[in-house]
Amino acid sequence: MVSGLSTLEMTPPVNGARETKSLDTMTAAPARTATAIHIDDVSVSFPTGRKGCRTVLENISLDIEEGEFVVLLGETGCGKSTLLRLILGQDRPTSGRISVAGSLVQRVDARSSYVPQKYSLFPDRTVLENLAMGPETSKYHILGRLLPSFRAFRRQVREEALRQLSHMGLQASDAAKYPHQLSGGMQQRVAIAQALMMKSRVLLMDEAFSALDPATRSNLQRLLRTVWAETKPTVVFVTHNTAEALILGTRVIVLARQSREDHCGSRVALDMKLPASGMSLRNNGQQFLDLVEHVERFSRGDHHAPSADLNAANDPYESPNAFPSDGETL
């Protein structure tokens, strides 16, 4: 992992010209890490009837390293959820390939876990049952549950479920509750715990906090950053909220359409690394606000920004001192 702000890279490959700016400011080279998610020239088109089709994603190529916290941004309909579903294995690309942990994604499997905006819990199961269900059904089919080994496995899973609940700031007494007895924030905590129970190395989150009130959202942002810092899964997090992207991510990727034409899908408009130690308005002040505006310009498709914006001589993000040092938290 890149530690602290060793590099701030901005890669706006607009109109095919892949410009990379690397502002190396510290001496230590980033440690080499393995590729968790390899997206190779992926395009997706959907039929629109009468032999027409609409391209949603066009020639997306990305490598996401193990332990990166990637936040996907972009205007509504640009294809963020589509890309997440491809990584999960729920949808297949029209062309191109996606690999997770070195092998091709062809179906949903245990390599990735998914947290949607809401409604991911089974309403007729208790919290504990919701948490235990994934590991139990993936390891033991219905007849396998008659085996003596299942009892011991089940005990372990339930102990782990209680640990995850406590990790998520919930009480042991919440384990016996049903989802409708929990607030929206508590339900999302359980949904994250449910995803973490699967021990997947890739955690995919689709606007997972967008249905929450601001205070709950902020608590969960903090919690997620803590969990990520402790266990370093590879996270791909979709949001509309640029500030949330900067607070959570170690890398921000903006998807944007090049034009409104049906044959033009979204491409990577901006690919930017952030300090692994995190950013916040409190710690980064005006720099944070400027960076929000900078990223949103790419989200809006206003990527014909004057070159000065991406020119190191004029770039407000050039200074490494603007960002928190190692160890500084949100």
Ligand SMILES: Nc1ncnc2c1ncn2[C@@H]1O[C@H](COP(=O)(O)OP(=O)(O)OP(=O)(O)O)[C@@H](O)[C@H]1O
């Ligand atoms: N199965 C499908 N069939 C047809 N069109 C689809 C399908 N899935 C997605 N689309 C279309 O693809 C486009 C991208 O959808 P997607 O949900 O990925 O966008 P998004 O960036 O996540 O949007 P939002 O931010 O609003 O959630 C939309 O125009 C959507 O209607």
